[in-house]
């Protein structure tokens with residue numbers, strides 16, 4: 001389970017986290033990583049901590065989500081779970097091949 005936390009202004013902390021195989025946000029029920037999580041600004045330091053964490057998560061998500069009727073293909077999973085990296089189609093494909 002990812003350790004990323006999201007604190008709403010003035011309210012209690014809400015954990016926008018998710019686990020497989022559904023990969024829906026525990027807090028808002030949207031496809032995860034959800035818009036609230038993706039809205040958190042990522043600077044170089046945060047990206048450095050996100051990359052290893054989300055590489056593991058993306059590998060699991062590809063296994064969980066591929067082959068589902070109407071589900072995302074591995075390249076779409078890579079783009080979704082590594083949203084904080086500016087990836088070309090080529091790069092997303094290469095990562096999907098490495099992680100499957």
Ligand SMILES: [Zn+2]
Nearest residue numbers: 016025028034
């Ligand atoms: Zn959420």
